[in-house]
Amino acid sequence: YFLIWGRGQLLRLVLLHTVWEMGSAQVRYSVPEESKHGTFVGRLAQDLGLEVVELVSRMFRMVSSGRRDYFEVNLQSGVLFVNSRLDREELCGQSPLCAIDLEVIVDKPLRIFHVEVEIQDINDNAPVFSVNEDNFIIAESRPPDSRFPLEGAYDADIGTNSLLTYKLSPSEHFTLDVQRKNDQSQSLVLVLKKALDREEIPEHRLLLTASDGGKPELTGSVQLVITVMDANDNAPVFDKSVYEVSLYENAPNGTLVMKLNATDLDEGINKDVFYSFNNRMSTKIKDIFSLDINTGEIRVKGNMDFESQNTYEIQVEAVDKGHSPLVGHSKVLVEVLDVNDNIPELAVTFLSLQVPEDAPPGTVVALISVSDRDSGRNGKVTCSIPPDLPFRLVSTFKNYHSLVLAEAVDRERVSEYKIVVTARDEGAPSLSASSSILVAISDVNDNAPAFPQPVYTVFVKENNPPGAHLLTVSASDPDLENALTVYSVVERSVGEQPLSSYISVHSESGHIYALQPLDYEELQVLQFQVSARDAGLPSLCGNVTVQLFVLDANDNAPAVSPAGSVRGSPGPELVPLSAGAGHVVGKIRAVDADSGYNAWLRYEVQEPGAAGPFRVGVYSGEISTRRALEEADGPSQRLVILVKDHGEPSLSATATVSLSLVESPQAVKWDSRPRGGSEGPLVDMNVSLMIAICSVSGLFVLVIVVYVGLRCHPGPEVMCGPGKATVVCASEVGSWSYSQRQSRNLCVGEGTAKNDLMVFSPNFPNSAENGEHEKLQENLPMISPNVEWSPLALLRLAFSLTSLKIGIAARQKCLELLEKGHYK
Missing domain, CATH: 2.60.40.60 (Cadherins)
Structure with a gap:
């Protein structure tokens, strides 16, 4: 019978163990209490599917559930063994199930295993009575079957080891009656089975023995002293x-x-x-x-x-x-x-002190265990964290929770999070406890340096000293450890020279310096890119464009060519004595390598008192007679012409012109060669001016045509050679700059040649009007004194150019040709 009962109980225990293992933990072991240090518990690494050689590299660690370390794992073999003494009665008292929960954590990848070790009870506690001797006083008049309750023994073990049986020493007067209510409670009664006789036996001594159900069984006893009284x-x-x-x-x-x-x-x-x-x-x-x-x-x-x-x-x-x-x-x-008089208890185990801002969602930050000493709903605890945080709680095992990353975080937006974890039971009223978790976000290089503006514009006057500071660029990087920025220039070629020969950038401060003096006549605009690179791995960079505009300085004096002559020949200029007032003798040819006002030339006689009957055009440089010549003016005149620009300070040059007054006008000839290569008579300047004035009025067009036809007559052609002039345009940055250089020589008057006057026109950006302007400049050579133009045709051309919006310069060119009388 006992064999059959033992097999049935064993089968029930095996099935109960299997069900508990499947429902409660991933791995479950059992070990008897009072096991010595080093007692083998189980092959933990093998049962969890871990390689023993990887335990150290994967940072294998084991966390106990709030108790001291009763178990340890040998990292060389993966065996779980007993570390310190196990006393089931001390750990769990009378609880029918005594188990220690363990958390096994490995990294790379991060995994968490739950291990449960059941502490098995052994029969290490003998039954104990509260006293060693129990005294009773029983009157001799008590009838048989009188009952006297006894206090039973106490056994700290559980299960079969605490199942007690009692035995009373042999007596003819007393017997023991045991009434069992359940597995945990039973009543002991001392029954009088034969009447007492104080005169025969005044005192009875009986031994009550309690035996437990362990193997081997342990016993305890108490002495029952019964005094018989007559009352x-x-x-x-x-x-x-x-x-x-x-x-x-x-x-x-x-x-x-x-x-x-x-x-x-x-x-x-x-x-x-x-x-x-x-x-x-x-x-x-x-x-x-x-x-x-x-x-x-x-x-x-x-x-x-x-x-x-x-x-x-x-x-x-x-x-x-x-x-x-x-x-x-x-x-x-x-x-x-x-x-509900116990508040929940929280224990937090950190897995990482800092969370990288590029950590993927699902990263485990900390383990949180909660417990409540109350029972039922009073001991049922729920755990929560505030909403609107990039974290969430995941229930892992029993009262264990994992704090995991729910979404991506950005250190530049929030560098750390203070998370308040609240544990609340379901009692009435409910009790709660909270614990603060400070999660720091570590920096990664996810932001490139950024400049505050896309383009830097700087104006530098030419002839700057080498090493001059031009400007400073600065980039910001919101990253913490990667914000050290290094600046450099994106190398390219500027003409035939590299960009690094013109400018340099300080790698730390972003100061940009000029390595050599800049010359406006060679370089007007220098555009380059500066790169800012941070110190991250891998590093990130950002670029910005720098536009360097070189401003003109008045560093070139006017140059008169050829020196001392208005027509290029070394001899004096011949002026007929018959020349009247306004007769153009010649023109000073001077150029200035600068631009704008620095290249705008002004002509004047150096000694106005020595000019005599001659004068010079302030801006045209034309030398003409102020009045009719007289014999008293002498056979020759010597004029010193001062040519000045409009720069600050102004630069100047002088030209000496020798004039000889002669009787015959046929002797006045030019040595310069025009493009046509043929000679022709010169038209009187006064007639040309009259024709130009009359051509403005449309009402007198026919009169002008008839008048010009009567006054004009063929003559020998004059040779005009190409000269050098400068077209000066207004810059869009508020100064003057070169737009184009063209050379024209005009032949006017009797024996007089004039250089083409300067034309000022706006320097428009790339647009339709600018395109028309460039087209006009290409077609300007067509408006030449060697082409047969009638005054009416020139007039029509001037107004048609104006209506076509090709530019004031073209119209001015046509009107000048009319004014000078260059037509056949």
Whole structure:
């Protein structure tokens, strides 16, 4: 029978172990209590599917559930062994299941395993009675079958090891009656089976032995000393043999538990009773409860804690006041009800002190375990964190939670998060506890240096000293450890020279310096890019465009060519004595390599008193007669012409012109060669001016045509050679700059040649008007004195050019040709 029962129990235990393993943990072991240090528990690495050689590299670690380290793992073999003494009674008390939860954590990749080690009970505690000797007083008048309750023994083990059996030493007067209510409670009663005779045996000594169900079994015993007295015939009797009452654990002192009631059938003094606790009751119960000896009221006088003990068994007695007092016995069972008086407890285990800002969602930051000593709904705990955070809680095992990254984080936006984890139970009222977790976000290089503006514009005057500071560029990088920025120039060619020969950039400060003086006549605009690179790995960079505009300085003096002659020949200029006022003698040819106002030339006689009858055009450079020549003017004149520009300070040059007054006008000839290569007569300047004035009015066009036809006559052609002039245009940056250089020589008057005058026109950006302007400049050579143009045709051309928006310069060219009378 016992063999069959043992096999059935073994099968039940195996099935229960299998179900618990599948539902409660990934790996489950069991080890007997009191195992020595080093006792083998299980091959943990093999059972978890981990390679033993990778345990160290993957940072294998094991976290116990709030207890000290009872177990350790050998990292060389992967074996789980006992580290310190295991006492199941100390760890779990009378709990039927005693297990220690372990968390196994490995990295690369991060994985968490749950291991449960069950502590098996062994029979290491013998049954213990509360006293070594128990005294009874029994009157000899007590009839057979009288019953006397006994206090049983206590065994700290559980299960079969705590299943007690009792044995009484042989006696003809007493026997032992054991009544079992359940597996945990049983009543012992000493039964009188034969009447006592004090005169025969005044005292009986019996040995009560308790044996547990362990193998080998352990025993404990108590000496029962029975004194036979000759007195009262009836003992007090309680109205209940067992009283049951429920009480909340937070009951205040003085709370009435219950009121006892016992009666005695005797008369007189033998009928009066008083109440008391059984002298064999533990001191702990006496510290919690009090009993009024007269009324039988049991009240609370100490603190009850459901989590420490949830039931109390109080042995009470009713004693009469006879000369031979008789005692009645009863038991009060107090069930303590749980109250939500324990707040949840949180324990946080950090897996990483910092979280990289490029960490993927799902990264585990910390492990959080919660517990509550209360039971039922009072001990059921929920865990939460505030919303609107890039983190979330994931329940992993029982009361364990993982704090994981829910979405991407950005250190430049939020560098750290303070997360308040709140654990709240389901009691009424609910209790909660919180713990703050500070999660720092570590920096990665995810931001390239950025400049505050896309283009830097700087104006530098030419002839700057080498090493001059031009400007400073600065880029910002919101990254923390990668914000050290290095500046450099994106190399390219400027003409035939590299960009690095013109400018340099300080790698740390971003200062841009000029390595050589800049010359506006060679370089007007220098555009380049500056790169800013951070110190990250890999590094990131950003670029910005720098536009360097070179401003003209008045560093070139006017140059007169050829020096001292208005027509290029070394001899003096011949002027007929018959020349009247306004007669053009010649023109000073001067150029200035500068631009704008620095190249705008002004002509004047250096000594106005020595000019005599001659004068020079302020801006045209034409030398003409102020009045009609006279013989008193002498045979020759010497003029010193001062040519100045409009720069600040102004630069100048002088040209000396020798004039000889001659009788014959036929002697005045030019040595210069025009493009056509043929000679022709010159038209009188006054007639040309009259024709130009008359051509403006449309009402007198026919009169002008007739008049010009009558006055014009063919003559020998004059040779005009190409000269050098400068077209100066207004710059879009507010100064003057070169737009184009063209050379024209005009032949006017008798024996007089004039250089083409300068034309000022706006320097437009690339647009339709600019295109027309360039087209006009290409076609300007067509408007030449060697082409046969009638005044009417020139007039029509001037107004047609204006209507076509080709430019004022073209119209001015045509009007000048009309004014000078260059037509056939």
